[in-house]
Amino acid sequence: MNTKQRAFLKWAGGKYRLIDEISRHFPKKACLVEPFVGAGSVFLNTDFERYLLADINPDLINLFNVVKQDVETYIDATQQLFFHHQANTAMFYYERRQEFNCVQDPFQRSILFLYLNRFGFNGLCRYNQKLQYNVPFGAYQKHYFPEKELRFFAEKAKRATFICADFHQLFHYLWENPDDYLVYCDPPYAPLAQESNFTQYAGGGFSLEQQQTLAEYALQSQAVGIPVLISNHDTHFTRDIYRNAQIKMLQVQRNIGQTPSSRNKVNELLAIFN
Known part of the structure; x- marks a missing residue:
């Protein structure tokens, strides 16, 4: 694809900047599977016949399906919500956040989810132990309504299936349904x-044991002919759990910090099980 497409969501850890470096290591296959789809930058900037895209966050998957x-x-x-005359005020934001945490209607939740994402702090998606959305107001001067990005996503989504599932469920599905x-x-x-431990972008945490299990699943998938690529920080721990993979080093600007001094370049890796 010649022009990179932005996701309509702001998302911590999104792969927009790294998509070219990552995708050049993708072998040619018919179906791209993403167990942690996030905002979908990889999906939006690749060209596969089919996509199977999963996330453990039901609000995210509901939004994509809507x-x-x-x-x-x-x-x-x-648009009615985004262009409300009080949309960019803390009072309006926290009222909508409270509404989101009470409403059950899938369509209304999808509207509120996008508003909270674009007007909340720094692309975070975070819930408390009661599964209530608790990202604070972003207090940004300007806001962008991603109309063009929404339409592009909807057109590309004709090739995609979105499911709410964890990575355990998804890998077992792949092993049982070869493609x-x-x-x-x-x-x-x-x-x-x-x-x-501030890597909890979705509800609960993601433990070191889960990191290890994901690496084991990647190795098992490779053994049955399914190539797996994993992005992560480049640390002694990740080097150890990905010791059976080919490692590519990447450097990326991390923008999750609250102050400019905390938004530093960090080393990432791409583990290739193929």
Whole structure:
């Protein structure tokens, strides 16, 4: 693809900047599988016949399915919220956040989810132990309504199936239903230091044991002819759990910090099980 496409969501850890470096290592397959689809930058900037895209966050998958089903109705409804005269105020934001945490209607939740994402702090998606969305107000001067990005996503989504599932469920599905798969994993990253645990972008945490299990699943998949690529921090721990893979080093600007001094370049790796 000649022009890179942006996701309509702001998303911590999104792969927009790295997509060219990552995708050049993709072998040619018919179906790209993503167990941690996030905002979908890899999906939007690759060209596979089919996509099987999963995430453990039901609000994210609900949003994607709503946009896929009827993007024009979704745009009309969401614009009313984005362009409300109080949309960019803390009071309005926290009222909508409270509404989101109470409402059950899938369409209304999808509208509120995009508003909270674009007006909340720094592309975070975070829930408390009661599974209530708790990202604070972003207090940005300007806001962009991603109409063009929504329409592009909806058109591309005709080739995609979106499911709410964890990586355990998805890998077992792949093993039980053989196809011409390529799997790309962008999990919550292993901490750069053991005391750092701010990789909880989706509800619960992602433990070191889960990191290890994902690496084992990748090795098992490779053994049955399914190539798997995994992005992560480049640390002693990740080097150890990916010791059976080919490792490619990447350097990326991390923008999740609250201050400019905390937004430093960090080393990432791409583990290739193929």
